[in-house]
Amino acid sequence: MNWKTFLAILARDAHVARRNIVALLFQTFLQPLMFVFIFGRVMVGSGYLPPSYKSLLLPGIMAICMVGTGIWAVAMPLIAEFQFTHEIEDRLLAPMEISWLAVEKVVAGTLQSLAAGLMVIPAAWLLLRPGVDLRIPHPLLFAAVAVLVALFSATGGLALGCSMEQTHIGLMFSLIVAPMIFFGCTYYPWSALEHFPLMQKAVLVNPLVYASEGLRGTMVPQFPHLSMLAVVAALLFFNAFLLVTGLRKFYGKAVS
């Protein structure tokens, strides 16, 4: 493995991200933070939602930000760079096994997703306070879950980015990402679905459920949440599955 090449390509991605930082920040945070403001501040402040909803909402918003950022950061450049212009060619010809380029994309996406997750906590806290009751009793477990969620977003981005054509980007968001968010236990805990037993079982195929429940379980464990063992096992499974699928598809796209 050629680490010099790997790190140079990572540095290139960091450079491009720095260059687009303003757009990136708006794209990542604007919508989730508006949601936080309306539901956490306005709806709670006017009495339509109980005050505890603030604490319940925060981990879900963090999950949305992380997953959105990772998928976007990996899938969009991949879709664009494999297009007609084939911008990725330069990096495919760098002296490194081709699959490591896909791994590099996953690492870059994971880092961006983690950064987004860590930045949204203070931002949302500022918008919501007072009344947010963040506990994080096991910081290490929280860190591990955050890393697994970030990895999920990046491997998901790799698999999606290598399966989609540019013309299908709109479909990707309306058919895959949007339902994933709404049925991902982001705005409500999984236990809230007990009145909809069929749906409660069906949403378990959605990896975002484990991401938001995992963050909920480690940040605000006072609310009901899925068992941490199930969360970690499911995220590990989805990460491995998406990574293998993504690598295979990436290779198929890169070599004719």
Place this chain on the structure above:
Amino acid sequence: MVAGIRTVELRKVYTSAPPAAAGGGGFSFRAPKAKGKQPKPQIRALDGISLEIHPGEIFCLLGPNGAGKSTTVGILTTRVRPTSGQAFIGEYDVWLNQVSVKRLIGVVAQRPNLDFNLTAREILTFHGAYFGLPHHERMRRAEALLERFKLTDRADQMVRGFSGGMMQRLSIARAMMHDPQVLFLDEPSAGLDPQTRLLLWEIVREYNQTGKTILLTTHNMEEADALCQRLAIIDHGRVIALGTPRELKASVPGGFLLRLRFGRHSAEFLERLQKLSGVREVRASDGVGADVYADRGGSLVPEVAHLASTSGVELHDVHISEPSLENLFLHHTGRSLRE
């Protein structure tokens, strides 16, 4: 280390759409949406290409669109998997030692594939970084290449707004950035103005003089003639002629080609045409045309005209070409390169 290129019986059959540059003249192929099982579409791009390109040589692959030039380059640069056969850069099998091969080669694709998120200078310096060049060295080389390719005044602009010619120059500069032993140029002068083309030729020759091997593909006869020490003419995925431009041109019977068109000709007339002094070969294309390969060009015309008028055949058109690779291609394939 000076590296040559060798291919042994390379074959490539695409079972999905070939990459854009290797797809021929802008055709795209999409399989019909099948309900049941249907055999995958098969496009045979290479049909047993064996070549030996010496270290330090400028070698040309000449052929029409879709002949297999880009696929050959694709295989030699690790980007296309050969269906069968082997390819070597220096001592390395390209498919089995991809990383070692990638260190030895620089590639200029048929269409500029620059990294649009970077400035011209960054494209060069990051490329240098991918190849492990130290910071100081990549800055120095980038500066020198920008200067050489007349891009210094746009060096710190994003390349998105560059003209086609500027992008092409930057692609070539990028391919030279890590000082590769073997340089691949896939139709490098397509879309360049004559002045830039001359600059390109000068740079290619200069690079070759430092002992580097250069493989370039073209369908431009003039370019092959001006640049290459040896060339292979390929068509339908096969090598149909190989040698120096001089040897190849000499291999066309007579060297001169007269393309004649008549009102109507007969077998008897063609036989008499064949007997004119200096005529080596006569090929009738249809009822009205004939290609005459001969030792002389213009001086033959009055004799042809005389023969036609005495035979009652009306001569409509005469076109004389001097010894050229174009004639060679025509002689081997029966088709013009430009067709």
